[in-house]
Amino acid sequence: MTTPKRRGTIVHAASCVLAMFMIGLPGIGAGQGAPPGPALFAVVDRDKDGVATRAEMQAAFTSWFATWDQKKAGALTQAQIAAGLADVLRVPSPALGGRAPSDTDVQEMLKALPSAAPARPARPRRILILAHSPGFTHSSIPLAARTMEELGKRTGAWSTTVSYDPAVVTAENLKQYDAIVLNSTVGAFLDEAGEPAVTDARRTAFLAFVRGGKGLVGFHAASDAYHSGPANTPFARVAPMPAQLAAVMVARGDKDTDQKLTSAEFAAVIDAWLEALDSGKTNRISEAEFVQRFTAIAPAGTGRAGRGGRAGGRGGEVTVGRGTASSGATWPDFNRMIGGIFKSHPWQRAPVKIEDAGSPLTAMFKESSFEFEDEIYTFFQDSWSRTNVRVLMSIDYAKMSDAAKGQEANASARTDADYGLSWIRRDGRGRVFYFALGHREDGIYRSTAMLQHLLAGMQYAIGDLRADDSPTAR
Numbered sequence: 001m002t003t004p005k006r007r008g009t010i011v012h013a014a015s016c017v018l019a020m021f022m023i024g025l026p027g028i029g030a031g032q033g034a035p036p037g038p039a040l041f042a043v044v045d046r047d048k049d050g051v052a053t054r055a056e057m058q059a060a061f062t063s064w065f066a067t068w069d070q071k072k073a074g075a076l077t078q079a080q081i082a083a084g085l086a087d088v089l090r091v092p093s094p095a096l097g098g099r100a101p102s103d104t105d106v107q108e109m110l111k112a113l114p115s116a117a118p119a120r121p122a123r124p125r126r127i128l129i130l131a132h133s134p135g136f137t138h139s140s141i142p143l144a145a146r147t148m149e150e151l152g153k154r155t156g157a158w159s160t161t162v163s164y165d166p167a168v169v170t171a172e173n174l175k176q177y178d179a180i181v182l183n184s185t186v187g188a189f190l191d192e193a194g195e196p197a198v199t200d201a202r203r204t205a206f207l208a209f210v211r212g213g214k215g216l217v218g219f220h221a222a223s224d225a226y227h228s229g230p231a232n233t234p235f236a237r238v239a240p241m242p243a244q245l246a247a248v249m250v251a252r253g254d255k256d257t258d259q260k261l262t263s264a265e266f267a268a269v270i271d272a273w274l275e276a277l278d279s280g281k282t283n284r285i286s287e288a289e290f291v292q293r294f295t296a297i298a299p300a301g302t303g304r305a306g307r308g309g310r311a312g313g314r315g316g317e318v319t320v321g322r323g324t325a326s327s328g329a330t331w332p333d334f335n336r337m338i339g340g341i342f343k344s345h346p347w348q349r350a351p352v353k354i355e356d357a358g359s360p361l362t363a364m365f366k367e368s369s370f371e372f373e374d375e376i377y378t379f380f381q382d383s384w385s386r387t388n389v390r391v392l393m394s395i396d397y398a399k400m401s402d403a404a405k406g407q408e409a410n411a412s413a414r415t416d417a418d419y420g421l422s423w424i425r426r427d428g429r430g431r432v433f434y435f436a437l438g439h440r441e442d443g444i445y446r447s448t449a450m451l452q453h454l455l456a457g458m459q460y461a462i463g464d465l466r467a468d469d470s471p472t473a474r
Helices: 009-022 037-044 054-068 078-089 103-112 141-155 196-211 241-253 263-277 287-292 332-338 402-406 448-462
Strands: 075-077 126-130 159-163 179-183 215-219 260-262 342-354 369-379 390-395 420-427 430-435
Touching: 054 078, 054 263, 075 078, 075 263, 078 241, 103 141, 103 448, 126 141, 141 159, 141 179, 141 448, 179 196, 179 448, 196 332, 196 430, 215 332, 215 448, 241 260, 241 263, 260 263, 332 430, 369 420, 390 448, 420 448, 430 448
Parallel strands: 126 159, 126 179, 179 215, 215 430
Antiparallel strands: 075 260, 342 369, 342 390, 390 420, 420 430
16 A cells, blocks of 8 residues: 655645646646646635635745755755655655556456466565656556555455655665565665765665565566666656756756755745746636646646657657667666666567476466567666576567567667566575566556566565576576
8 A cells, every 4th residue: 555654734735736837747737637727726725715825835835845854954955855746746646746547557457467376475475666766757657556556455465565765665664575566666766865874774775685585576667777878878868757846946946056955945936936826916816817827837848758658659768879788787786686777678569488488487378479569678788698587588589570670770789689578586595576568558457467477476576486596597
C-alpha cells in the first residue's frame, strides 16, 4: 500500500496550487481526462464561498517552505524543492506526479494476472517498491507498482509497500523487507544532493541488504541509473515535472546565485505565480478566472510527450548520441549488481528467445521464440556480459531483419549481437532478478505469461523459488 507522508489542509491546498502550474506540461493536467480546473478550485476554495483568495493560497505555500526546511537551514536546495514537490504531488493519488494508472489499464492488468504463485512462501514475505526517479519519469511507474501489489495479493506471495522517497532506504527500515523492487528508478535514485553522508549511508544499507541474503528486482529503467552517458556526448531527456518545476523556481528566484532559495526568495517566486492568477488584483478569484488563467503560469521549456512518456510519440525518447563504447558507470557496485547499463532502445518490437528453458522462471512460456511489442532495451557492451548473469530471455537477433538490425547502427551496435532481456544473478548471499520490459502500459501488463515470469522472478529474489543462477557463460 502507498501511504502519503503528510496529510491535511496544507498539503491539499499546496497540491492544488501546484497543479495550476502543471497545465501545459506534458502528461500533467491537460490531456489527463477531464479538465482539472473545477475540481482543483473546489479544494482551494476551502470556505466554499465560490472564490479562491490569495491568502488561502499564500498560506499554503508559506507552510510548504517550513515543512520542507526540516533542518531549519533557512534555504532550500533545488533537490529539496523537487523532492518536496514530488511528495506533495502524490497526496491526491498514490501515483507518481499525482497520476494514477488509468482504469482501463488496471482492469486489463487484473484480467491478465496469474492466480497462483509457482512456489509456496516459506513465511509471510514483504517487499518494498521504490519508485523514486530523479531522472526521466516513466508514465508506467504507477501501473507497475499497482501490478506488483496485486500480484502479491492475488497469489499470497507477498505484501507490498510502495514509496517514492529514497529516505526509506536505511539499514533499520530495510530489516522488515525480503526484497527491494526498483521501479524504473532512473538516475542517482539513492543520492541526496549536497548530503554525501546521507548518500553514503543509503548506498551502504542498500548493498548490505542485498549481499546479506535479501533480494533485488530491477524493473525496466532500473538499469538506466548511475552512469554518466557517452563521454563528451551529452544526451537529452525530457525532465520529470517536479525536477523541472524546481529548476524553474530556482532559476527565477535565486538572486544571490547560491543554487538555493531562501524563504524570501521562495516567497518572491510564489508572489510572481499568484500575480499571474490574480491579474486583476481583486484578491478574489472566481472559478471561471481560476480555470482560464492556468496556462498563464505554466513553466516554459517543456516538450510534448506521448503516452509512453518521452518526446517523439508513444514509446519514444529524446536521446542524443548514446553511442560510445563506454557505459560511464558511476557506482560500479550497483552497476554490476543490476547486471547491465542501459544504452539505447532502437526497437519497439522484436523477436524474443527463451534462453533457459529448464528454469522455473521460464516454465510459463510455451514457445521458445515469439514476437513481443514493448520498448526494447539494449545495454553497453562493457556493462553486460553472460559471464556476470544467467540469461533467461534475450532478443532472437538471428530472426531480425537487416533493416531492423540497422536501426541500432547509430547507437553503436554490440559487436557480439547479444541482447539480454531478463536475467538472474547472485551477489554475495543475495539474489537479483532484472526484467528489461515494462515501458508500455499495454505491453507486459496485459500478458499473463509475462506477468508469470515477473512473479517467478520476484519469488526467486525473495528466496522462495530456487533456480540455477550460475552465469550462462562460465
